[in-house]
Amino acid sequence: MQFKDKHILISGASNGIGRALAEELIGAGAVITNFDIDEPDQGLDGMTTHKVNITDLGDIEDSLNELETPIDVLICNAGVMRRGTLMDSTEDDFELLFDVNVKGSWLLIKSSVPYLNPGAQIAIMASRYSQKPRPDPALYGLTKMAQYHMGLLAKETLHDYDFKFILPGSTNTALARHGVSGLALEQKEKLMHSPKHLASLIMELLTSNHSHLIFNEKSRDYRFE
């Protein structure tokens, strides 16, 4: 895929990976629609933000109705993270994580279908935990597993679209830094990739015949499948 003049809808592009991806895609000529719960701190030429809570069907539908051109690529990126084992986690954690990470991605895909161009791409921002959740962050991993499998099911249902799955490792954003401080954060930051690095790999995935971009725990790098 060439990105020039393509209309790409990204959820959660006000910050982090979504923002870095929007910047790279705009640099390649794309036009970005951002559905985020908050406006970005700094505007970005080429990106239009709609304030959308992806857990709210009405919010999603109202903003989709305002789009002036069909979508060439939908990137289900918005997500939240809470640390903790199953025993540490609260009912509020459970509801927030499943609401945003699973229900939000499902609502976005389901509602966007009538607005997609034929043959459009649908990308799911899953996680390295999607294939094997960890004891901590337990609920986050479970939601990322459910979100990934929801995407695989959507692929089996929506045959006219090109599905892409992104399973990143730790990437230096507010989400990954959440709940870590001091020396532990300093050490973590040495291991994390930058959002820009991940964004360039995602662009490679979107232009390739591969369906998956997966973080490899052992080599601490990415492979395409």
Ligand SMILES: NC(=O)c1ccc[n+]([C@@H]2O[C@H](COP(=O)([O-])OP(=O)(O)OC[C@H]3O[C@@H](n4cnc5c(N)ncnc54)[C@H](OP(=O)(O)O)[C@@H]3O)[C@@H](O)[C@H]2O)c1
């Ligand atoms: N960073 C990592 O290490 C990592 C690794 C693997 C996978 N991922 C996945 O990558 C995706 C992006 O994460 P990130 O690290 O870039 O996080 P981020 O920096 O926190 O950015 C996520 C964006 O989504 C927004 N958002 C949160 N809840 C929303 C909602 N209900 N409706 C609309 N927008 C909402 C956030 O707004 P607020 O800032 O106001 O909350 C934020 O702008 C997530 O799905 C995450 O699970 C991240």
